[in-house]
Amino acid sequence: MTRTQKTAWLNVSGFLASMALFSYLFITIFALKRLPNRAAAVVVLLLFGAQFAWWIFVLRKKQSPAEPEADERDKAIMRNAVLVSFLSTWLLLAVATLLPALILGQAGCLPVFLLPFINFGVFLIAGQIYFVAVLVQYGRGRKGEQL
Amino acid sequence: MNRAQETSLALMILMPLCALIPGSVAVLLVYTQGTHLIPLLMFAFVIVLGSLFWLLPAVVQKVHKSKKVQSDERDLLIYKNWAVAAHVVLWLYFAVICLVAWWLVGPEGVVSVNIMALVLVGAAAIFLLVEYLAAFIQYGQGGDDHD
Numbered sequence: 001m002t003r004t005q006k007t008a009w010l011n012v013s014g015f016l017a018s019m020a021l022f023s024y025l026f027i028t029i030f031a032l033k034r035l036p037n038r039a040a041a042v043v044v045l046l047l048f049g050a051q052f053a054w055w056i057f058v059l060r061k062k063q064s065p066a067e068p069e070a071d072e073r074d075k076a077i078m079r080n081a082v083l084v085s086f087l088s089t090w091l092l093l094a095v096a097t098l099l100p101a102l103i104l105g106q107a108g109c110l111p112v113f114l115l116p117f118i119n120f121g122v123f124l125i126a127g128q129i130y131f132v133a134v135l136v137q138y139g140r141g142r143k144g145e146q147l
Numbered sequence: 148m149n150r151a152q153e154t155s156l157a158l159m160i161l162m163p164l165c166a167l168i169p170g171s172v173a174v175l176l177v178y179t180q181g182t183h184l185i186p187l188l189m190f191a192f193v194i195v196l197g198s199l200f201w202l203l204p205a206v207v208q209k210v211h212k213s214k215k216v217q218s219d220e221r222d223l224l225i226y227k228n229w230a231v232a233a234h235v236v237l238w239l240y241f242a243v244i245c246l247v248a249w250w251l252v253g254p255e256g257v258v259s260v261n262i263m264a265l266v267l268v269g270a271a272a273i274f275l276l277v278e279y280l281a282a283f284i285q286y287g288q289g290g291d292d293h294d
Binding site: 079082083086087089090091093094097098100101104105106108109110111112113115116119123 | 177178181182194197198199201202205227230231234237238241242244245248249252253254255256257258259260261263264266267270
Protein backbone atom coordinates (compact mmCIF):
# COMPACT_ATOMS: atom_id res chain seq x y z
CA MET A 1 0.00 0.00 0.00
CA THR A 2 1.48 3.38 -1.02
CA ARG A 3 1.49 6.49 1.16
CA THR A 4 -1.24 8.11 -0.96
CA GLN A 5 -3.44 5.05 -0.57
CA LYS A 6 -2.85 4.93 3.19
CA THR A 7 -3.73 8.62 3.53
CA ALA A 8 -6.91 8.05 1.52
CA TRP A 9 -7.94 5.10 3.71
CA LEU A 10 -7.19 7.14 6.84
CA ASN A 11 -9.38 10.01 5.66
CA VAL A 12 -12.28 7.88 4.43
CA SER A 13 -12.37 5.73 7.59
CA GLY A 14 -12.00 8.81 9.82
CA PHE A 15 -14.81 10.56 7.96
CA LEU A 16 -17.15 7.55 8.23
CA ALA A 17 -16.38 7.11 11.94
CA SER A 18 -16.95 10.84 12.56
CA MET A 19 -20.25 10.70 10.67
CA ALA A 20 -21.39 7.73 12.78
CA LEU A 21 -20.42 9.57 15.99
CA PHE A 22 -22.09 12.84 15.01
CA SER A 23 -25.24 11.03 13.85
CA TYR A 24 -25.43 9.29 17.24
CA LEU A 25 -24.93 12.61 19.07
CA PHE A 26 -27.45 14.43 16.85
CA ILE A 27 -30.14 11.76 17.25
CA THR A 28 -29.57 11.48 21.01
CA ILE A 29 -29.55 15.22 21.71
CA PHE A 30 -32.07 16.57 19.19
CA ALA A 31 -34.43 13.62 18.49
CA LEU A 32 -34.44 11.69 21.78
CA LYS A 33 -33.94 14.92 23.84
CA ARG A 34 -31.41 13.45 26.28
CA LEU A 35 -27.67 13.64 26.86
CA PRO A 36 -25.51 10.80 25.51
CA ASN A 37 -24.46 8.01 27.86
CA ARG A 38 -21.10 9.01 29.43
CA ALA A 39 -19.66 5.47 29.39
CA ALA A 40 -20.58 5.06 25.71
CA ALA A 41 -18.97 8.43 24.93
CA VAL A 42 -15.72 7.37 26.65
CA VAL A 43 -15.67 4.06 24.71
CA VAL A 44 -16.29 5.84 21.39
CA LEU A 45 -13.54 8.40 22.10
CA LEU A 46 -11.10 5.61 23.01
CA LEU A 47 -11.94 3.80 19.76
CA PHE A 48 -11.32 7.04 17.87
CA GLY A 49 -7.97 7.48 19.59
CA ALA A 50 -6.99 3.87 18.83
CA GLN A 51 -7.96 4.25 15.16
CA PHE A 52 -6.00 7.50 14.90
CA ALA A 53 -2.91 5.98 16.55
CA TRP A 54 -3.12 2.91 14.26
CA TRP A 55 -3.23 5.01 11.11
CA ILE A 56 -0.37 7.24 12.26
CA PHE A 57 1.68 4.07 12.81
CA VAL A 58 0.70 2.67 9.38
CA LEU A 59 1.46 6.01 7.66
CA ARG A 60 4.93 6.23 9.16
CA LYS A 61 5.81 2.59 8.46
CA LYS A 62 7.34 2.10 4.99
CA GLN A 63 7.30 -1.14 3.00
CA SER A 64 11.01 -0.69 2.40
CA PRO A 65 13.56 2.06 3.16
CA ALA A 66 13.76 2.78 -0.59
CA GLU A 67 10.00 3.38 -0.95
CA PRO A 68 9.44 6.85 -2.51
CA GLU A 69 6.87 9.33 -1.15
CA ALA A 70 5.05 9.34 -4.50
CA ASP A 71 5.96 8.07 -7.98
CA GLU A 72 4.60 9.05 -11.42
CA ARG A 73 1.61 6.73 -11.09
CA ASP A 74 0.67 8.22 -7.70
CA LYS A 75 0.89 11.70 -9.18
CA ALA A 76 -1.35 10.71 -12.12
CA ILE A 77 -3.87 9.17 -9.72
CA MET A 78 -3.88 12.29 -7.53
CA ARG A 79 -4.28 14.52 -10.60
CA ASN A 80 -7.32 12.53 -11.79
CA ALA A 81 -8.78 12.52 -8.27
CA VAL A 82 -8.43 16.32 -8.08
CA LEU A 83 -10.33 16.63 -11.39
CA VAL A 84 -13.12 14.39 -10.06
CA SER A 85 -13.22 16.34 -6.79
CA PHE A 86 -13.41 19.70 -8.58
CA LEU A 87 -16.19 18.43 -10.82
CA SER A 88 -18.11 17.06 -7.84
CA THR A 89 -17.71 20.44 -6.09
CA TRP A 90 -19.62 22.10 -8.93
CA LEU A 91 -22.35 19.46 -8.98
CA LEU A 92 -22.75 19.52 -5.19
CA LEU A 93 -22.88 23.32 -5.09
CA ALA A 94 -25.50 23.32 -7.87
CA VAL A 95 -27.60 20.74 -6.02
CA ALA A 96 -27.18 22.52 -2.65
CA THR A 97 -28.25 25.82 -4.21
CA LEU A 98 -31.18 24.52 -6.26
CA LEU A 99 -32.56 21.90 -3.86
CA PRO A 100 -34.03 24.51 -1.43
CA ALA A 101 -35.91 26.10 -4.36
CA LEU A 102 -37.39 22.73 -5.30
CA ILE A 103 -38.33 21.84 -1.72
CA LEU A 104 -39.54 25.23 -0.46
CA GLY A 105 -40.95 26.61 -3.73
CA GLN A 106 -40.32 29.98 -5.39
CA ALA A 107 -41.52 31.99 -2.39
CA GLY A 108 -39.45 29.96 0.07
CA CYS A 109 -36.73 31.33 2.34
CA LEU A 110 -33.74 29.71 3.99
CA PRO A 111 -32.34 30.71 7.43
CA VAL A 112 -29.03 32.46 6.88
CA PHE A 113 -27.23 30.36 9.52
CA LEU A 114 -27.71 27.28 7.29
CA LEU A 115 -25.51 28.70 4.50
CA PRO A 116 -22.13 28.04 6.20
CA PHE A 117 -23.32 24.52 7.09
CA ILE A 118 -24.22 23.87 3.45
CA ASN A 119 -20.83 25.16 2.28
CA PHE A 120 -18.93 23.19 4.89
CA GLY A 121 -20.93 20.05 4.06
CA VAL A 122 -20.14 20.41 0.36
CA PHE A 123 -16.48 21.01 1.21
CA LEU A 124 -16.33 17.85 3.34
CA ILE A 125 -18.09 15.69 0.75
CA ALA A 126 -15.86 17.00 -2.08
CA GLY A 127 -12.82 16.14 0.05
CA GLN A 128 -14.08 12.62 0.61
CA ILE A 129 -14.83 12.22 -3.10
CA TYR A 130 -11.15 13.01 -3.73
CA PHE A 131 -10.01 10.21 -1.41
CA VAL A 132 -12.61 7.74 -2.73
CA ALA A 133 -11.45 8.55 -6.30
CA VAL A 134 -7.86 7.80 -5.22
CA LEU A 135 -8.90 4.43 -3.76
CA VAL A 136 -11.03 3.52 -6.80
CA GLN A 137 -8.12 4.23 -9.14
CA TYR A 138 -5.72 2.11 -7.08
CA GLY A 139 -8.35 -0.65 -7.16
CA ARG A 140 -8.59 -0.39 -10.95
CA GLY A 141 -4.81 -0.40 -11.25
CA ARG A 142 -4.61 -3.68 -9.34
CA LYS A 143 -6.89 -5.34 -11.93
CA GLY A 144 -4.52 -4.25 -14.69
CA GLU A 145 -6.70 -1.48 -16.16
CA GLN A 146 -4.96 1.56 -17.61
CA LEU A 147 -5.32 4.75 -15.51
CA MET B 148 0.66 40.69 -26.08
CA ASN B 149 0.98 37.23 -27.62
CA ARG B 150 -1.75 35.21 -29.36
CA ALA B 151 -2.61 33.07 -26.32
CA GLN B 152 -2.97 36.22 -24.23
CA GLU B 153 -5.31 37.81 -26.78
CA THR B 154 -7.49 34.68 -26.75
CA SER B 155 -7.51 34.64 -22.94
CA LEU B 156 -8.41 38.34 -22.81
CA ALA B 157 -11.30 37.89 -25.25
CA LEU B 158 -12.62 34.85 -23.37
CA MET B 159 -12.13 36.65 -20.05
CA ILE B 160 -14.63 39.28 -21.20
CA LEU B 161 -16.99 37.05 -23.20
CA MET B 162 -17.37 33.97 -21.01
CA PRO B 163 -18.50 35.69 -17.76
CA LEU B 164 -21.03 37.67 -19.82
CA CYS B 165 -22.24 34.41 -21.40
CA ALA B 166 -22.86 33.13 -17.86
CA LEU B 167 -24.24 36.32 -16.28
CA ILE B 168 -26.74 37.45 -18.91
CA PRO B 169 -28.66 34.20 -19.61
CA GLY B 170 -28.38 33.14 -15.95
CA SER B 171 -29.82 36.36 -14.54
CA VAL B 172 -32.54 36.49 -17.24
CA ALA B 173 -33.48 32.86 -16.47
CA VAL B 174 -33.77 33.54 -12.72
CA LEU B 175 -35.83 36.69 -13.39
CA LEU B 176 -38.13 34.81 -15.80
CA VAL B 177 -38.72 32.03 -13.28
CA TYR B 178 -39.32 34.63 -10.54
CA THR B 179 -41.85 36.65 -12.57
CA GLN B 180 -43.55 34.02 -14.78
CA GLY B 181 -43.02 30.75 -12.90
CA THR B 182 -41.07 27.68 -13.94
CA HIS B 183 -40.91 27.11 -17.74
CA LEU B 184 -38.70 25.03 -20.00
CA ILE B 185 -36.79 27.91 -21.65
CA PRO B 186 -35.56 29.62 -18.44
CA LEU B 187 -34.62 26.23 -17.04
CA LEU B 188 -32.63 25.42 -20.19
CA MET B 189 -30.89 28.82 -19.98
CA PHE B 190 -30.02 28.18 -16.36
CA ALA B 191 -28.76 24.67 -17.16
CA PHE B 192 -26.60 26.17 -19.95
CA VAL B 193 -24.97 28.57 -17.48
CA ILE B 194 -24.28 25.84 -14.95
CA VAL B 195 -22.83 23.51 -17.58
CA LEU B 196 -20.72 26.37 -18.96
CA GLY B 197 -19.35 27.10 -15.50
CA SER B 198 -18.95 23.56 -14.27
CA LEU B 199 -17.83 21.62 -17.34
CA PHE B 200 -16.11 24.05 -19.71
CA TRP B 201 -12.89 24.07 -17.68
CA LEU B 202 -12.57 20.32 -18.38
CA LEU B 203 -12.36 20.93 -22.15
CA PRO B 204 -8.52 21.04 -22.46
CA ALA B 205 -8.20 17.76 -20.51
CA VAL B 206 -10.86 16.06 -22.64
CA VAL B 207 -9.36 17.36 -25.91
CA GLN B 208 -5.94 16.08 -24.86
CA LYS B 209 -7.37 12.66 -23.97
CA VAL B 210 -9.30 12.36 -27.27
CA HIS B 211 -6.37 13.48 -29.45
CA LYS B 212 -3.74 11.55 -27.50
CA SER B 213 -2.38 9.63 -30.49
CA LYS B 214 -3.07 12.31 -33.12
CA LYS B 215 -1.74 15.79 -33.73
CA VAL B 216 -0.26 17.66 -30.76
CA GLN B 217 -2.96 20.02 -29.40
CA SER B 218 -1.05 21.51 -26.48
CA ASP B 219 2.44 21.33 -25.06
CA GLU B 220 3.68 20.83 -21.49
CA ARG B 221 3.56 24.57 -20.74
CA ASP B 222 -0.09 24.78 -21.82
CA LEU B 223 -0.96 21.85 -19.55
CA LEU B 224 0.87 23.45 -16.62
CA ILE B 225 -0.95 26.73 -17.19
CA TYR B 226 -4.26 24.82 -17.49
CA LYS B 227 -3.57 23.03 -14.19
CA ASN B 228 -2.72 26.30 -12.44
CA TRP B 229 -5.79 28.16 -13.65
CA ALA B 230 -8.12 25.27 -12.78
CA VAL B 231 -6.76 25.26 -9.21
CA ALA B 232 -6.87 29.08 -8.94
CA ALA B 233 -10.45 29.20 -10.20
CA HIS B 234 -11.59 26.55 -7.72
CA VAL B 235 -9.85 28.28 -4.81
CA VAL B 236 -11.59 31.54 -5.74
CA LEU B 237 -14.88 29.63 -6.07
CA TRP B 238 -14.59 28.47 -2.44
CA LEU B 239 -13.64 31.96 -1.27
CA TYR B 240 -16.62 33.39 -3.16
CA PHE B 241 -19.04 31.06 -1.38
CA ALA B 242 -17.43 31.79 2.00
CA VAL B 243 -17.74 35.55 1.35
CA ILE B 244 -21.37 35.13 0.25
CA CYS B 245 -22.15 33.37 3.56
CA LEU B 246 -20.53 36.17 5.55
CA VAL B 247 -22.15 38.96 3.51
CA ALA B 248 -25.61 37.33 3.84
CA TRP B 249 -25.08 36.98 7.59
CA TRP B 250 -23.92 40.59 7.85
CA LEU B 251 -26.80 41.98 5.75
CA VAL B 252 -29.78 40.14 7.27
CA GLY B 253 -28.40 39.31 10.71
CA PRO B 254 -28.03 35.91 12.38
CA GLU B 255 -31.82 35.45 12.68
CA GLY B 256 -32.49 36.52 9.08
CA VAL B 257 -33.60 34.49 6.06
CA VAL B 258 -32.47 34.39 2.42
CA SER B 259 -34.83 33.88 -0.53
CA VAL B 260 -34.23 30.73 -2.58
CA ASN B 261 -34.18 32.94 -5.72
CA ILE B 262 -31.07 34.66 -4.35
CA MET B 263 -29.43 31.23 -4.04
CA ALA B 264 -29.89 30.66 -7.79
CA LEU B 265 -28.38 34.10 -8.51
CA VAL B 266 -25.44 33.23 -6.24
CA LEU B 267 -24.80 30.15 -8.38
CA VAL B 268 -24.91 32.24 -11.57
CA GLY B 269 -22.44 34.68 -9.98
CA ALA B 270 -20.23 31.73 -9.06
CA ALA B 271 -20.15 30.56 -12.68
CA ALA B 272 -19.28 34.09 -13.89
CA ILE B 273 -16.51 34.61 -11.32
CA PHE B 274 -15.14 31.13 -11.98
CA LEU B 275 -14.86 31.80 -15.73
CA LEU B 276 -13.37 35.25 -15.12
CA VAL B 277 -10.66 33.89 -12.80
CA GLU B 278 -9.89 31.01 -15.19
CA TYR B 279 -9.10 33.28 -18.12
CA LEU B 280 -7.50 35.99 -15.96
CA ALA B 281 -5.08 33.37 -14.60
CA ALA B 282 -4.41 32.10 -18.14
CA PHE B 283 -3.86 35.70 -19.34
CA ILE B 284 -1.36 36.41 -16.55
CA GLN B 285 0.51 33.13 -16.99
CA TYR B 286 0.78 33.38 -20.77
CA GLY B 287 2.09 36.91 -20.26
CA GLN B 288 4.88 35.64 -18.05
CA GLY B 289 6.35 33.61 -20.91
CA GLY B 290 7.07 36.63 -23.13
CA ASP B 291 6.12 36.97 -26.81
CA ASP B 292 5.54 34.10 -29.24
CA HIS B 293 8.97 34.82 -30.77
CA ASP B 294 10.83 34.28 -27.45
